[in-house]
Amino acid sequence: MRFHLSLLLLVMAGLMVAFAPLPVPTTTPQERTFEIDAHQFAYSPSEFHVNPGDTVTIQLVSTDVVHGLYVDDYDISIEADPGQSATLTFVADKPGSFRFRCNVTCGAMHPFMIGKLTVGNNSWLYRSIGLSILAAIGFFPLSHLHLRAVQVSFSDRKTKEERIK
Amino acid sequence: MNRIELTRIPFIKNALKSRYPQLAVFIVMLIGYIFAILAGLIGTPVGSHNFSIVFVWIAWWAILILVAVPFFGRGWCAVCPIPLPGEWLQRGAILNPPDKRPKWLNLRFPKMFRNIWLQNISFLLLALFSSVLLTTPNITGIVLAAMLFAAIGLSTVFERRAFCRYLCPVGGFIGLYSQTAPIELRIKDKQICVKCEGKPCYNGSTNGYGCPWDVFPGGLTKNTYCGLCMECIRTCPHDNIAVNLRPFSADLAKPSTRMDEAFKAFIMLGSAIIYAGVLLGPWGAFKDAAYNVGSNAWLVYGVAFLAFIFVILPSLFTLGILNTKSALPLKQRFASLSTALIPLGLMFWVAFSLSFVLTNASYILAAFSDPLGLGWNLFGTANAAWQPMLTSILAPAQTLALVGGLIWSARTAQKAAGEVKVSPIPVIVYCFIVTSLMLWLLL
Numbered sequence: 283m284r285f286h287l288s289l290l291l292l293v294m295a296g297l298m299v300a301f302a303p304l305p306v307p308t309t310t311p312q313e314r315t316f317e318i319d320a321h322q323f324a325y326s327p328s329e330f331h332v333n334p335g336d337t338v339t340i341q342l343v344s345t346d347v348v349h350g351l352y353v354d355d356y357d358i359s360i361e362a363d364p365g366q367s368a369t370l371t372f373v374a375d376k377p378g379s380f381r382f383r384c385n386v387t388c389g390a391m392h393p394f395m396i397g398k399l400t401v402g403n404n405s406w407l408y409r410s411i412g413l414s415i416l417a418a419i420g421f422f423p424l425s426h427l428h429l430r431a432v433q434v435s436f437s438d439r440k441t442k443e444e445r446i447k
Numbered sequence: 448m449n450r451i452e453l454t455r456i457p458f459i460k461n462a463l464k465s466r467y468p469q470l471a472v473f474i475v476m477l478i479g480y481i482f483a484i485l486a487g488l489i490g491t492p493v494g495s496h497n498f499s500i501v502f503v504w505i506a507w508w509a510i511l512i513l514v515a516v517p518f519f520g521r522g523w524c525a526v527c528p529i530p531l532p533g534e535w536l537q538r539g540a541i542l543n544p545p546d547k548r549p550k551w552l553n554l555r556f557p558k559m560f561r562n563i564w565l566q567n568i569s570f571l572l573l574a575l576f577s578s579v580l581l582t583t584p585n586i587t588g589i590v591l592a593a594m595l596f597a598a599i600g601l602s603t604v605f606e607r608r609a610f611c612r613y614l615c616p617v618g619g620f621i622g623l624y625s626q627t628a629p630i631e632l633r634i635k636d637k638q639i640c641v642k643c644e645g646k647p648c649y650n651g652s653t654n655g656y657g658c659p660w661d662v663f664p665g666g667l668t669k670n671t672y673c674g675l676c677m678e679c680i681r682t683c684p685h686d687n688i689a690v691n692l693r694p695f696s697a698d699l700a701k702p703s704t705r706m707d708e709a710f711k712a713f714i715m716l717g718s719a720i721i722y723a724g725v726l727l728g729p730w731g732a733f734k735d736a737a738y739n740v741g742s743n744a745w746l747v748y749g750v751a752f753l754a755f756i757f758v759i760l761p762s763l764f765t766l767g768i769l770n771t772k773s774a775l776p777l778k779q780r781f782a783s784l785s786t787a788l789i790p791l792g793l794m795f796w797v798a799f800s801l802s803f804v805l806t807n808a809s810y811i812l813a814a815f816s817d818p819l820g821l822g823w824n825l826f827g828t829a830n831a832a833w834q835p836m837l838t839s840i841l842a843p844a845q846t847l848a849l850v851g852g853l854i855w856s857a858r859t860a861q862k863a864a865g866e867v868k869v870s871p872i873p874v875i876v877y878c879f880i881v882t883s884l885m886l887w888l889l890l
Contacts (some may be wrong), residue, residue, distance in 0.1 A: 324731020348747040387495050390582040391738050398729040407890040410846040420878040421857045
C-alpha cells in the first residue's frame with residue numbers, strides 16, 4: 283500500500299516537473315540583430331540568446347563557400363554566397379533551446395555545422411535535470427518499499443499455505 | 448515475467464533451423480556491403496550524397512542502435528555480412544558442412560587475446576578518426592573493405608569467427624549492450640548437455656558447424672558472446688536449444704567481474720558524451736580539432752578523448768566507490784559496479800543517435816535514387832530536399848531516453864551492489880552526474 287502511494291506521489295511529482303507551467307519573466311519585446319559569420323564548419327557566434335517575442339534579424343555572412351542557416355522547429359532558413367550576406371527576420375515566439383544548422387552541403391563536416399539559439403529559458407534542460415534528481419532521490423525509498431512489499435506478500439503467501447496444510 | 452520460448456512456435460523454429468532464410472538475408476546484406484565499399488571508393492566525395500555514408504552511418508546506424516541492439520541484442524551479428532566470405536572459405540561450403548573440409552591453419556586464437564581488449568582498441572581507433580570516417584566516403588569504403596579482408600585473413604589462420612569474437616569494433620559494444628535485450632538463446636535442460644556425447648553444438652556434426660563464436664551453449668549465462676547464428680539449434684541432437692523472450696536486462700542481474708568488459712562500458716559511455724559535445728555541440732574549434740587528423744589540435748583532441756575515457760570517468764567512478772565498505776577488493780567492486788553503466792551507456796547512444804539520425808534521415812531518399820552521386824534518379828527521389836524530421840519531439844524523446852536510462856541504471860546499480868554487498872548510492876550519484884552532463888550537451 284505504502285509502495286503504491288509512494289509510486290503515485292513520485293509519478294505526480296514527475297508530471298509536475300515535466301509539465302507545470304514555469305513563471306515567464308515579463309520583458310518588452312525588442313528588435314535584436316545578430317551578425318553571424320559562417321565558415322567551414324562553424325558559426326561565429328555559435329550561440330545566442332533572445333527573449334520570447336523579440337523580433338530577431340540574422341545577418342548571415344559566408345566567408346568561404348556557400349552556407350545556409352536553418353533553425354530547427356521554426357522551420358526557417360537562409361543561404362549566403364561566399365563573401366555575401368543574407369538576412370533573415372523572424373519573431374522568436376517559441377520559447378526553448380533550438381539548434382540551427384547549415385542546410386547547404388558545404389563540405390565534409392557539413393552535417394555537424396551546428397549552432398544554438400535559446401529563446402527565454404532552456405526549460406527542457408531544467409525540467410530534465412529536475413526529473414533526473416527526482417529519479418535518483420525517489421529511487422531509494424521506492425525500491426526499499428518495493429522490496430518490503432515483496433517480502434510481505436511472500437510471507438503472507440507462506441502463512442496461507444501453512445494454514446491450508 | 449518469466450521466459451517465453453519463441454522456438455516453440457513451429458514457424459519461428461523452422462525459419463531459424465533452415466539455412467535458407469538466413470542465407471537470403473546474408474546475400475542481400477553482402478551485396479549491400481560490397482556496394483557500400485564501391486560507392487565509398489568510386490562515388491561522389493560528398494558524404495551526404497553517397498550511399499556509403501548515408502546507408503552505413505545514418506540508415507544502418509539508426510536501425511542498429513535504435514532497434515536491433517535494444518530489442519534483439521546481437522540480432523545484427525546474426526545477419527552481418529562481414530564474416531561470410533572468410534567463413535565460407537574456412538568451411539569450404541556455403542550451406543551444410545562438406546564431406547571434406549579445406550586445410551587451413553585452424554589455430555586457436557592466442558590465449559592472451561581471448562578477451563575484448565582488442566575490440567576496445569579497434570573501436571577506439573575508429574572513434575579517434577570518426578569525424579573523418581563519418582563524413583568521407585572513401586575512408587568509409589576503405590574501412591569497410593579492411594574489415595572484410597581482416598575477417599577473411601583471420602578465418603584462414605584461426606578457427607571459427609576470430610574476427611567477430613575478438614577484433615570487430617562494432618561487435619564489442621553490441622555484445623555489451625545485448626545483455627539488456629529481451630531476447631536470449633539458452634539451453635532448456637542443463638542435464639541433457641552434461642550427458643550429451645560429442646557436444647556437436649560446440650564441435651559440429653553432419654547437421655551443422657561447431658559454434659562459430661567459440662561458445663559452448665550449455666554454459667551460456669549471458670548474451671555477450673553468443674552471435675545468434677543459430678548453428679547450435681541445427682546441430683543439437685536433443686532439441687535442447689531455445690530462443691526465449693525475457694525481461695529487459697536480465698543478464699545484468701549477475702554483474703560481470705571482467706575489467707575488459709568494465710572498460711568497454713566506460714569507453715562507450717565516454718564516447719557518447721564526447722560525440723554529443725563535439726559533433727552535435729555548437730563549438731567549431733572542437734569539430735576542427737576532431738576533423739583535422741594529424742594536426743596538433745587533433746593530437747590534443749585524441750589525448751583528451753583517451754584521458755576522458757581512461758582517466759577522468761573511471762577515476763571519478765573509483766573515487767565514488769572507494770569508501771564503500773566491502774570485503775571484496777576494489778578491482779572486483781569496480782568491475783561489478785560498472786555493470787550499472789551498461790543501460791545508461793545504451794540510452795546515451797540512443798539519445799545521441801536520435802538527434803543525428805532525425806536531422807539527417809532525409810538524405811536517405813536522395814541517396815536511394817542516386818547512390819553514387821552521379822546524377823541518377825532511379826526511383827524519382829534524387830532531388831528530395833533535406834528536411835530535419837520530428838525535431839519538435841526530439842528534446843522530449845531525448846529526455847525520456849536519458850532519464851529512463853538513469854532509472855534503469857539505478858535499478859541495475861542496486862542489483863549489482865546487492866551482489867557485492869555495498870551501497871549503490873555512489874554509483875547512482877555518478878550516473879546522475881554524467882546524465883546531467885549529457886542532458887546539458889544535447890538539450
